[in-house]
Amino acid sequence: MTPVLVRYDDLEALVKSAFRVKKKGPLTGPMPGKEIVMDKSGSLKSKMKRMTFEDYIDHCKCSRVWGYTNSGKKIVIRYWMSKDATLEDVLEFFAHEIGHHLGKKYSNHIKEEKKAREFEVAAIVAYRLAKSVLKEKRANK
Numbered sequence: 070m071t072p073v074l075v076r077y078d079d080l081e082a083l084v085k086s087a088f089r090v091k092k093k094g095p096l097t098g099p100m101p102g103k104e105i106v107m108d109k110s111g112s113l114k115s116k117m118k119r120m121t122f123e124d125y126i127d128h129c130k131c132s133r134v135w136g137y138t139n140s141g142k143k144i145v146i147r148y149w150m151s152k153d154a155t156l157e158d159v160l161e162f163f164a165h166e167i168g169h170h171l172g173k174k175y176s177n178h179i180k181e182e183k184k185a186r187e188f189e190v191a192a193i194v195a196y197r198l199a200k201s202v203l204k205e206k207r208a209n210k
């Protein structure tokens with residue numbers, strides 16, 4: 070599995086691409102449907118919320134990495150990341166997007182997002198454990 074990565078420097082252009090907005094100029098006004106706002110605290114809580122594109126873009130900026138993946142066999146991940154994105158932000162994001170391609174595919178949007186979120190959590194916990202045991206190993210040399 071080697072996903073194809075497409076990096077966007079322009080977050081708004083990426084959001085337009087994700088929501089298939091053809092309109093030129095700034096992205097404003099209400100979004101077409103409700104959006105899932107995932108709880109970043111580590112729980113799998115999420116809620117569907119009506120948002121404007123302005124609020125959604127602010128939400129994406131707060132995540133420091135945002136993007137989406139296709140649903141085809143060949144994995145393509147389109148993403149944007151802020152200058153202050155951390156390794157954990159990037160790891161979480163890619164684990165989430167790859168998670169959409171693994172296991173059972175849910176037609177229920179919330180269930181599918183929760184499944185992808187579980188991959189994020191697994192990746193972060195594994196990363197922190199790996200860092201910790203390597204640090205311990207080096208300290209005991």
Ligand SMILES: [Zn+2]
Pocket residue numbers: 165166169181182185
């Ligand atoms: Zn997702």
